[in-house]
Amino acid sequence: MSAAISPRALFEAPRHFVGWVTPSANTVVERVTLGILRHFPEVSPHFSRTSVVGAVDPFPLTYDFDDMLATARVLGDARLDVVAWNGSKGGSLDFRLDHELVARIEAVTGAASTTSTLAIDTVFREDGITRFALACPYVDSYRDRIVRSFAKEGYGCTAALNAGLSDNYSFSQIPLDTIAAMLRELAASKPQAIVCFCTNFPAAPIVAELEEELGVPIYDTVTMGVWGALRLLGIDTRAARDWGQVFGR
Template sequence: MANDLSAAEAWTAQQRFIGVITPSGNTVVERITLGILRDLPAVSAHFSRTPVFGSSDPSPDRYAHEGPLAAATLLAHMKPDVIVWNGSKGATIGFAHDAALAEAISAATGIAATTSILGLKTVLAARGITRIGVVTPYADAGQQATLDCLAHEGYDCIAEAHAEPGDKLSDNLSYASVPLPRIAEMMRKVGAAKPQAIVSLCTNFPAAALAAPIEAELGIPVIDSTALGVWAALNAIDADMRSAVPRWGSLFGSMA
């Protein structure tokens, strides 16, 4: 087991490297990534940041490529097997923006690249999932933009739950402060509609920590955007992820 390795054994085991780009105002991506990789001792994660913070987005309808490309260039210095953008904006502005960003990163670095949202597209297609329940920490406008985007991408969002005034979420950083019992409540709400999967979006939202227990409780797969960033990177390098299933849910049960 990964947790039984000595320090020397854990160091020696890490033979595959993934480079992770995370939003600068994010406190969730690194923690979830390292938590998942505890069960995959052969894989080591290395992080770089790009400016995403505060309550407003200076480029709401696109990615400002300069930041991610600068972060990717730094990651390329340690020659990872893959670089992943672990952000969820593509689920609001359109999946094609993520495909273009991954292509730009790969062109700039010569390293394979992917994203959390490209992982979402791949997983849903591989598992034949089109009817989803959507959970986010967004306010009304952000949630509606996300639902509209997902509908445009071909998904039937049959139930949703998002931030309410009582949650007191004011900016990107605050999304990480949503208590796990509140997230579980939101998942149960959309689960009552019996979607094929519950999709939690926002990579500064700690919903991934609840995937396994909520799946056990509701019998519905939970597909979280932060965990998807890790999944997408691991899938790109053909890593066996199955040891992560007990703690992190059925997402890691297969590759695509």
Template sequence: MKRVLLGMLTPSSNTALEPLTSAMLSGLPEVSAHFGRFRVTEISLQPQALGQFDMAPILEAARLLADAHVDVIAWNGTSSGWLGFEADVALCQLIEQETGVRCCTSVLALNEIMEKTQRKRFGLVTPYLDDVQAAIVANYARSGFECVAERHLNRSVNFSFSEVEPTQIVQMAHEAAEARPQCLTTFCTNLRAAQLAPALEAALGLPVYDTVSTAVWKSLRLCGVDTRRVKGWGSVFDGEMA
């Protein structure tokens, strides 16, 4: 059986996405995930925080992943939510030009799913600061999506996002769902949220798209792997977009 190697660009202080990604892939013996880090410690709109997402360090991490002959490189992060989606488009183009490896991102994959399923009224759950959350909502509005409800924790230290208890994420999701969105997204790859999707979908009666899951979903699709083989992680893998 031919191996499928997924490269994942990872914020340096993220401790959630690696175990979540590996768990999602545990039932696919030929697929493995490989991680390359670059420094990200703070999420805010301050210059020093925005500068963490300059292309140079991300591209260097991508080059190192390419040394492992990965089949795809995914930016498993949500920075284009506040930087603008064009930042992810440009990043993918640059990585593909520099490495020859196909590239995708959590956010562009999420947008693809919401676009193709015509679920443009969404609920947004994040740990981010007020102004970061507002920037995300505004970016989506400019692209024709309507955030009908949101919950956020007003935090900026990236490591702290992984310490948010899943019970709190569930509460935030239920509160956002009261506005009857067409779907809900847990929008941060350092939240321990992806595993909550099946139970939330059953309780709320709507799709829940986690941004770690969307990165894995798109990576598998680019590699020709049937996403329906990923069991127990929600409708993103076995629903309309399978």
């Protein structure tokens, strides 16, 4: 584990300032982000939330752009280098929504931007991945939306497993052993990669160990939101290899 940064160095060292917009019922993003960033004391994380709660989405086919951009604009007041969306909704509808969101965040904040879904898309395209398996906490209909959205980008799903949950908060309560069992079962479908899709789905802590066990890369949306922001900053991410092989790129 990296040595703790001193109180004085915390404010004297060169810094990169990064903001993450995250769903309001989420209890996973901050914990994972801070865990990864212990390797990068030069990165200062900042968080703000947009309303995502319960089982009913009042904007089922798009983002609540007014709320999300207001949240991003508040983060932008701190003159951050990157403002990213660490949420996965766009990947269940159309990747174009996330491209639109990034453009609008950049326009209102003046910061670079990315999303968890677009970070996964970047890795898939760079590595020529066309077949993936999906693990998620959602009900069947939402799982199927994700599969269709990825298919539109040319990514075929070899197998998909879901926990059958609909309330956003409940996603964070799925035990790690349950997620590990899902990943082991998915690996049998011989995908080029496995995607853990939902930023309140606590898969990140077991990604590295399951990658080693199963011999397949695993891309978790929370982890990828952090990796995407670090990449925009041009930071060498290899120090965080214990969070997954994506950091060894």
